[in-house]
Amino acid sequence: MTENILHVEKLTMQFGGVVAVYNLSLDVNKDEIVALIGPNGAGKTTVFNCITGVYEPTSGRVSFMGKDIISTYLRGKMKKQYSGEIKECKILNPTPDEITKLGIARTFQNIRLFKSMTVFENVLIAKHMRAKQNVFTATFRLNLHEEKRAREECLALLEEQGLLHLKDELASNLPYGFQRRLEISRALATEPKLLLLDEPAAGMNPQESQELADFIVHIKNKYKLSVLMIEHHMDLVMKISDRIYVVDFGKLIAHGTPSEVQKNQRVIDAYLGVADDA
Amino acid sequence: MKIKENSSLKYISILALIGAMFLIIFILEQLLPPTSMLFMVLKKGAIYSLVAVSLNLLCGFTGLFSLGHAGFMLIGAYTYAIFTIPLEARNAVYQYFDGGIINFTLPVPVALLAAGACAAVFAFLIGLPVLRLKSDYLAIATLGFAEIIRAIFQWDKLGPITNGSNVLRKFPSFSSTIFPFAVAGLCIAIIVLLINSSYGRAFKAIRDDEIAAEAMGINLAKHKQLSFTISSFFAGIGGALLAMFQTTVQAAAFKSSMTYEILLIVVIGGMGSVTGSCISSFLFIAASEWWLRFLDDETYIGSFKVPLLRSGFRKVVFSVVIMIIVLFYQRGIMGTKELSMDAIGRFFRKFKKEEDVA
Ligand SMILES: Nc1ncnc2c1ncn2[C@@H]1O[C@H](COP(=O)(O)OP(=O)(O)OP(=O)(O)O)[C@@H](O)[C@H]1O
Ligand SMILES: [Mg+2]
Numbered sequence: 001m002t003e004n005i006l007h008v009e010k011l012t013m014q015f016g017g018v019v020a021v022y023n024l025s026l027d028v029n030k031d032e033i034v035a036l037i038g039p040n041g042a043g044k045t046t047v048f049n050c051i052t053g054v055y056e057p058t059s060g061r062v063s064f065m066g067k068d069i070i071s072t073y074l075r076g077k078m079k080k081q082y083s084g085e086i087k088e089c090k091i092l093n094p095t096p097d098e099i100t101k102l103g104i105a106r107t108f109q110n111i112r113l114f115k116s117m118t119v120f121e122n123v124l125i126a127k128h129m130r131a132k133q134n135v136f137t138a139t140f141r142l143n144l145h146e147e148k149r150a151r152e153e154c155l156a157l158l159e160e161q162g163l164l165h166l167k168d169e170l171a172s173n174l175p176y177g178f179q180r181r182l183e184i185s186r187a188l189a190t191e192p193k194l195l196l197l198d199e200p201a202a203g204m205n206p207q208e209s210q211e212l213a214d215f216i217v218h219i220k221n222k223y224k225l226s227v228l229m230i231e232h233h234m235d236l237v238m239k240i241s242d243r244i245y246v247v248d249f250g251k252l253i254a255h256g257t258p259s260e261v262q263k264n265q266r267v268i269d270a271y272l273g274v275a276d277d278a
Numbered sequence: 279m280k281i282k283e284n285s286s287l288k289y290i291s292i293l294a295l296i297g298a299m300f301l302i303i304f305i306l307e308q309l310l311p312p313t314s315m316l317f318m319v320l321k322k323g324a325i326y327s328l329v330a331v332s333l334n335l336l337c338g339f340t341g342l343f344s345l346g347h348a349g350f351m352l353i354g355a356y357t358y359a360i361f362t363i364p365l366e367a368r369n370a371v372y373q374y375f376d377g378g379i380i381n382f383t384l385p386v387p388v389a390l391l392a393a394g395a396c397a398a399v400f401a402f403l404i405g406l407p408v409l410r411l412k413s414d415y416l417a418i419a420t421l422g423f424a425e426i427i428r429a430i431f432q433w434d435k436l437g438p439i440t441n442g443s444n445v446l447r448k449f450p451s452f453s454s455t456i457f458p459f460a461v462a463g464l465c466i467a468i469i470v471l472l473i474n475s476s477y478g479r480a481f482k483a484i485r486d487d488e489i490a491a492e493a494m495g496i497n498l499a500k501h502k503q504l505s506f507t508i509s510s511f512f513a514g515i516g517g518a519l520l521a522m523f524q525t526t527v528q529a530a531a532f533k534s535s536m537t538y539e540i541l542l543i544v545v546i547g548g549m550g551s552v553t554g555s556c557i558s559s560f561l562f563i564a565a566s567e568w569w570l571r572f573l574d575d576e577t578y579i580g581s582f583k584v585p586l587l588r589s590g591f592r593k594v595v596f597s598v599v600i601m602i603i604v605l606f607y608q609r610g611i612m613g614t615k616e617l618s619m620d621a622i623g624r625f626f627r628k629f630k631k632e633e634d635v636a
Contacts, residue, residue, distance in 0.1 A: 052493065054489065054492075095492065095497065095498070095499075096489075096492035096493055097492050097493075097494075097495045097496055097497045097498070098497075100492075100493055100494065100495040101495050105493070106493055108489075108490065108493075112487050112489060112490035112493075113486075113487075113490070114482065114483050114486040114487060114490065114491075115486055115487075116482065116485075116486055116550075116614060117479070117482060117483070117486065121479055121482075124476075124479060125479055125480065125483045125491070125494045125496070126494050126495065127476075128476050128477075128479065128480050128494070128495065128496060129494070129495030129496065129497075130495075131476060133476060135472070135475075135477050135504055135508070138472075138475040138476045138477050139468065139471045139472040139475050139477070140471065141471070141475075143476070146476075147476060150476075186494065187493075190494060190495055
């Protein structure tokens with residue numbers, strides 16, 4: 001049987017009066033590429049932010065590799081509104097860095113690089129959390145072998161990603177396409193089991209997005225990852241996804257293989273029909 | 279192989295430069311009278327360099343704003359003074375409090391470390407609740423802290439320890455300029471090592487983008503706490519050095535205007551530039567204490583009284599100069615760059631190239 005990597009159960013995220021995500025459940029299995037699609041403002045990025053601990057979900061549960069990592073309870077007004085729908089359980093509300101340490105890495109829809117740092121430093125940052133060191137040993141260079149190993153690993157990664165020649169450039173000086181690639185490399189440097197990509201092909205032309213498709217499949221195989229991606233480029237999504245979830249107004253409206261989803265009338269009405277320009 | 283040679287050459291040249299600096303100070307001390315204004319500026323400039331660099335670690339490298347730096351300096355200054363006043367002098371110093379209640383003294387190096395440690399403990403306790411909040415409450419909390427701590431240290435009930443609102447004096451101080459240079463230099467060197475370490479990178483990541491830093495596995499609360507505590511540790515040592523420089527300590531002197539002065543030095547030098555902070559400290563102290571002094575003296579040329587020159591005019595000119603600098607050099611003298619051998623070399627090479635072209 002396929003091994004489950006990420007399991008999201010009845011996730012709801014409410015901002016004041018806006019219900020950005022409602023009762024959404026999804027699964028990512030080992031070695032899968034799963035896509036999350038939907039029109040603008042459907043709540044896709046919010047799902048990522050909940051999984052990675054940026055937002056504390058209003059209710060719901062997330063487990064990663066068979067272990068619960070996030071679960072919340074309802075309080076105040078929301079308790080009344082949703083009572084009876086979700087069983088209460090142990091509260092887990094980790095910070096994003098804890099999620100990253102567990103092995104979930106992400107990229108951002110609007111690229112978030114460390115702008116004043118070099119390409120190499122951007123990747124090195126990822127090694128900080130796993131190095132066996134404290135401020136004292138780091139300051140007085142008693143962690144030299146840790147630092148050396150981190151540097152070697154990052155150099156190897158940059159070489160593999162075709163960024164080695166840019167390693168001393170400031171991240172903000174890179175062309176757009178390289179910035180996207182650096183953001184993915186940086187996520188890979190955290191040694192994840194699950195990679196969350198938020199619109200990796202945004203702003204790319206069809207040929208570049210074809211290359212990106214091959215690239216995603218390549219890193220998935222090479223680093224033995226599972227991938228959950230948000231994407232508007234349908235050709236890319238249909239080509240490499242094993243399964244697709246479609247959300248609209250925060251709710252799941254369809255789920256299945258690419259060919260199943262393409263035929264689904266609700267999806268065509270809500271998204272595919274109108275989003276050809278996206 | 280070549281890189282290695284280069285870096286060892288760099289270290290040797292840095293060491294040589296530091297050696298030369300101390301040698302020059304030593305020679306100057308033999309030549310000039312010890313009361314020369316130059317030494318006063320050098321001493322205070324060195325102390326302010328340390329304090330400015332420590333604030334820069336927080337503002338320029340971690341992106342956090344503390345408006346309580348003077349408060350941490352005050353704690354350092356008092357800690358140093360209280361634990362180093364010789365026992366036989368205590369009756370005279372604590373004349374209204376029966377010689378105080380502390381009846382032991384610490385050696386100067388230990389007292390300096392204790393000064394830093396005390397400031398760091400206070401910073402840690404303030405940071406614990408404040409740095410967990412997402413938005414930037416640190417500036418407000420530290421501003422309040424600095425005001426409160428100044429009042430507390432002047433409180434009569436604490437007189438047996440702090441001497442109330444009376445001055446603390448007769449503690450060991452220094453006469454040679456070498457001492458503040460050595461202590462401040464060592465501390466700045468440690469801060470530079472920290473900034474260039476894996477932790478320094480993490481601080482810079484937080485400064486550039488908190489959300490991305492968190493996504494890279496950096497615990498925001500822990501690292502902000504670290505940066506704030508370490509910054510305050512060195513502010514404490516800076517405060518102790520300032521006490522030694524002034525030979526007396528009084529809480530009333532550590533006003534929030536001192537914090538603004540230091541913040542200004544950091545901004546002028548460039549947020550995120552250690553050498554910028556040092557250069558601007560010396561310039562700031564030299565300008566405010568020395569070069570602009572003549573503006574305060576009424577001057578006569580023949581029987582003509584030069585207008586405007588009177589006591590207090592210096593402050594006006596100084597403010598205008600600073601306004602101009604802040605308006606036109608918004609990123610400070612150095613920006614985020616550092617003055618280094620490489621940078622100087624690059625500058626001259628560029629210069630030479632332009633000459634060749636011409
Ligand atoms: N922090 C927030 N506070 C309030 N409302 C929010 C917040 N984040 C998201 N929302 C709202 O939630 C809804 C879903 O936003 P989200 O960014 O998840 O959409 P999306 O599917 O990623 O859209 P896009 O395709 O444009 O990226 C939007 O209506 C948005 O305004
Ligand atoms: Mg989005």
